Amino acid sequence: MAKPDEIHTISLSFTDFPEDVQLCILSFLTPSDISNFACTSKRFVSLCRDDRRLWFSMCNRKWGSKTQINKWGNGKISYKLLYNTLLEYENLIGFWRRSGAESDSPLIFFEWGTFHIAGSRVKPSRNGTYEVIKLPFLWMGITSKGEIVNYLDPVGKVELSGNVMNLDDLGVVESELVPVNVNFVGRTHVVVEENGTAFGYSCNSPQNRGFKKVSSSGNMREEEYEDLCVSPGSLPDRLMSDIYQYFANKTSPGGNGSARRQRRRERERQGRRKWEPEDYVKIVNCSPTPARPLQGLWKGFRDETTLEFFLVSYDDIGGIACRRLVELCKPFSAYAPVFWTSNTTFIESPLSSEEENIYEGRMHIQPLAEADDLCDILPSADKRVILCMLCMNSSYDLVIPDLAGSTVNPRQAEGRIWQYENGTFGFGFLRDNYVIDLRCIAQNGRILEAAYISGE
Template sequence: MANSETLVPSFSDFPEDVQLCILSFLTPADVAAFACTSKRLVSLCRSDHKLWFSLCNRRWGSKTQIKKWASGKITFKRLYKFLSEHEGLIGFWRRSGHGRNDASSLPPLVFFEWGPTFITGSRVSPSRDGDYSVTKAPFLFLSVNSSGERVGFLDPECRLELSDDLVGIGELGLWENELVPINVSFMGHCHVVIEENRSCSNSPQRVSSYGNLRGEENGVESGSPPDRLMSEMYQYFANRTSPCGDRAWRRQRRREKERQGRRKWEPEHFVKIVNCSPTPSRPLQGLWKVGICYNMNLDFFLVTYDIIGGIACRRVGDSSKPFSGYAPVFWTSNTTFVEPPFSPEEQYIYDSRIHLHPPTSDNKVVSRILCINSSYDLVIADLPGSTVNPRQVEGRIWQYENGTFGFGFLRDNYIIDLKHIAKDGNLLDINAAL
């Protein structure tokens, strides 16, 4: 019997739609390397409406409307670059530092998510209705124009109604009355700075970012940063060496202070909250709605696992307030759960406590128990009533069958129940913004 050889089809033998499907799993660097393997495949790898659309659609097609970004006038290659650069924004962020934008009244928690043709940032705060709902107020929008340039603006009052065509808002002249053009600058993967874009062409009262006098007064047209810097240097020395130069220089500095006084938005720093959801190996991890707390108000808590296996729970609050950033509400270095059947003593500890405003629809069957400590009593020595009595600082976490949990301390007679704030990248229990 003659030996028969099995013919292995090459990549070029596949139909084009199959080729595009395979190539859509590659990165741009892989696509560039693959294009060098054959002259026949160069045209396919360069095809914007075929390959680059497939790359965008596979990665973000289920999250946003790929074909509608920049009113469909942007190339998918440029769109891919923009989306990949800003994908890290998606998720929860916490305001850091002491901002001057009325920080006392701004919620510290911000949530970025995909919109139809933009990325939106929303302030997230506990509802005032005495339940587990949260208030979501969109205030920041980020998109791209047909040239691949980023378009971002901020609505300090959270009054803007969402629209699919956010790029056209600037063309309508709405910058001047309601919106603040902004830049979102990444400082690593987990730190961003939101600052006013003073050089935006649609920004009112445009002036040189280097503090020059206005062009019509100087006779010098504002240009690129080096040009403006040289112009400012010339103007400075000319004023200093001319008659009445000191007076002119003081006028220039006064105008500079006035210009800074017209700033609509002071830079704000935000730090990303990573690991916002539980995992099988870390069932308590994530961002939770803690309610209703001691003062009967809803709060946001973050539970994290450290590198040595411990667990700490901290309140997500304004970092300008004392103990808001580093003092855990509870902590433990022993993450071993007590599995059922539970001892009569543990059963009594749970049964003798009441739930503070528990959600009536949730299942409260305890699946596991974990021992914790109250670090407020151990870490903050000056806290009134602080003690080192083990009975006073010892507590329990009761994990329920539905994945949520509650915690309490032996010195108290109640349980504080926690619920998920988000699931699958979406906020839960949303109320309309006030």
């Protein structure tokens, strides 16, 4: 056995490794790093262009567990193109809310499909259960020719099967689908608008498949993106400036007037109503964390028949705000929270006898279909065991100063928030005698208790 002072270090260069090892190392780099590395040697150019071994490995490592990499584009496109495309799409995954318009289904959910990205409208059911209705309406993918395709299905009749992505292979009438552009404005705002005609061709004609690639979402530095993620449901001034610039460019005089008129004439000729653009804002903090256990999207019954979606967020001044999701689409919605409290200090269990009496003397609002049997609501392992409790002073004086000092101010009320052992929570005001229990809408990137509907 060699003595420590007899051990010699052998230095190896990158070229000394077998090619398979070199490709494995390169697969951990970013595309820009690979591009820079290819400039160092003619030998490395071919290595960096190895589509099947290098770029497939990069795609499969990053997204292989979420989608079937070899089915995108019918398996006929380059994996380098696929990598750059999926890198654009990745920011879409998760929950978004509609902005600027009232809607009974303001919640949008983007998820990975087998060979596409699927966007669905998520809305509460009205059948007296905790089920949520999931309505797929937007499909994004790549054709076998490498064309980016985004199309909207307003009536919910299209079902993708196999590995097709071309409209010709879907077996539907093209007029049932609306070609759309999906454009990022920053990283937390998306505009989905109909893709009109250009140069006199129909957007569905073979000469002009008017599908536009998702615009780059990498126009912001990482620290700027973190700034946007601080407060869900609000848009900083910088992002508003980007949105204004986007729409100003779309409507500037003389900028694209002739093309817009041509598109309008073509739509009138086809006799089809234009699909109005929709704006989505990303809900960046949609799940609870150990530091923020109440944060995220929740669902609960406002009464025995009405299931509601709630968004709970921790604000910049240390408070907790709970809002109905539908309220966020209305004017001055930020001024109408379900509750707001500046107190974030939980009291650990066991609770005092007084607090036990406050909780036990209340009724839990339950759906009518489940009210008769509590055991059907929560499994035996998930009974409402209280983990901790928060004293809530729901004062809105900081939000609506004009209400301060009024003789009757229902917006000032003492209440409690009870966090349960299973991760959910309930809240109630002392002036009432009931608890509104909230459940998670999604877990581990999957919507819970979802009923898939292909049409209404």
